[in-house]
Amino acid sequence: MANILDYLDWRGDLPFSVSPFNAVDALILAELSYFPAEGIVPEGMDKTVTVAELRDCFDGKKVPHELRIISYEQDIELVNKLAESRRFDGMRLCGYVNDVDPSRDLQFAALTCIFDNFTFVAFRGTDSTLAGWKEDLNFSFMHETASQSMAVKYLSENFSEGKEVLVLGGHSKGGNLAIYATAFCDKSIRKRVRAIFAFDSPGFNEEVAASKEYLAVTSRVISVIPQSSLVGQLLSGRTQNRIVKSSASGLAQHIAYSWQVTRCGFDYAEELSKLGVFVNKTMTGWISSLDESDRHTFVDAVFSVLEAAEGETFNELGSNKRKSLTAILKALKRLPPEQRSAAKKALSQLASYGKKAFISGLEEGLADKELPKLPNPAKSAGKLLTTLKNSEVQGDGQ
Known part of the structure; x- marks a missing residue:
């Protein structure tokens, strides 16, 4: 199954004057923003480098393992193919x-790609950091x-005085930005x-999604999500999603290298998978059932537990699973009552809406004389609820 690397093999010899810039090109640039280009690509706008210079100057041995995202090796291959394109x-x-900056819950990265007729601003999505x-x-x-x-500051500082045509985009959180x-x-x-390209990107809270500023730009948004999207169906939005086929399954479809392409664009599907529909119903119902205060407290509770393992990235947590798990379980037991209550409520609601979506899927499957293979939503949420309940008995005062 062909992906963006194959696309560069097929179309890399064709300039934009022959084959115009399209959504696959935009995804390639969005993925390029994940590449660790510190010390190679200038921070300012007055000096530039070519992608060949980026390739030649990059030393992969200098990138710590804990900072390497899941697509690290593929990103290196992407740069190599771009340099030859x-x-x-x-x-x-x-x-x-x-x-x-964990103290500000901040993880931000951006890259500007200048072409003859337009400039593409790529915002990086979420990396492996807890922040x-x-x-x-x-x-x-x-x-x-x-x-x-x-x-917003990045655009203001770098493009307030120019006249160039701008195209923005990003994968995951990058599209939201x-x-x-x-x-x-x-x-x-x-x-x-x-144009604004958003690739499996989360939406916004209700206030932003209803704002005149947001509504004024939605007509320029090109949103693409995989068939079993989770991230791209979170929160509110007013954009129409195009659905791309993926060679992966489940949550792994979020990885851009799994998205299928043709010689001229994405290989689109007509509808979400049954898992995608299930996720949509579950997450939409769950998030809408929690007010902003509940969401805030729940998020703080989850990450206060994860941060107790004293790792700044998920790679670090995974490198010593036993130590991390022990620290996390102890932190669960020490959760303040208000955070424990919020976590229990959120997980209970998640299980409830997951069960409703599961039953709805079964009913639709029976009507179609086909039973969809959907996950049981109560299991994972139920395990966490059990842990929280046990922590009330064992953890208070520890």
Whole structure:
């Protein structure tokens, strides 16, 4: 099954003048923003490097293992193919920023790609840091997170005086940042943005999704999600999703390298998978059942437990599973009553809405004379609820 790497093999020899820029090209640039380009791509906009220079100067041995995301090796292959591609050989790279600050729940990175006729601004999605994942959940109750604020600032500082045509995009959280930055940047910048690509990107809380600023840019958003999308169906949005086929299953479909392509674009599906429909019903019902205060307290509870393992990335937590699990279980027992209550309520609601979606799927399957293979939603939530209940007995006062 072909992916974006195969696309570069097929179409890499064709300049945009022959085969116009499309959504697959945008996904390639969104994925490029994950590449660790510190010390190679300039932070400012006055100096640039080519993707061939990026390839030649990069030393993978200098990237700590704990900072390598799941697609690290594929990203290196992507850069190698881009460097050999006629399609991207005129691209100039600059404006590389990568800022992680756990104290502010901040994980932000961006990259500017300059072409002859337009400039593409790519915002990185969530990496392996706890700060990045916590910030994703903060979208559910905050009007503006730290990375959203930085995305607006990035556009303001770098493009307020230019006249170039802008295209923005990002995968996962990066797509959310691209939309938010366009909506809330200065009007002089916003009017130059021709398109915004969001690849399996979460939406916004109800306040942002109803704002005039957001609604004014939705017509320019091109949103693509895989058939069993989870992240791209979180929170509110007013955009129409195109559904792409994926060679992966379940949550692994979030990885962009699993998305199927043709020679001229994505290989689109007509509808979500049964798992995708299940996720949509479950997560939509669950999030809407919690008010912003409940969401805030739940997120704080989850990450206070994870942070107790004293790792800044999920890779670090996984490198010593026994130590991490022990620390996490102890932290669960020490949760303050209000956080424990919020966690129990959220998990109970999750199990409830998952059960409703599961039953709904069964009913629809029976009507179609086909039983969908859906997960049992009560199991994982039930295990966590049991842990929380046990912690009430064993953990108070420890």
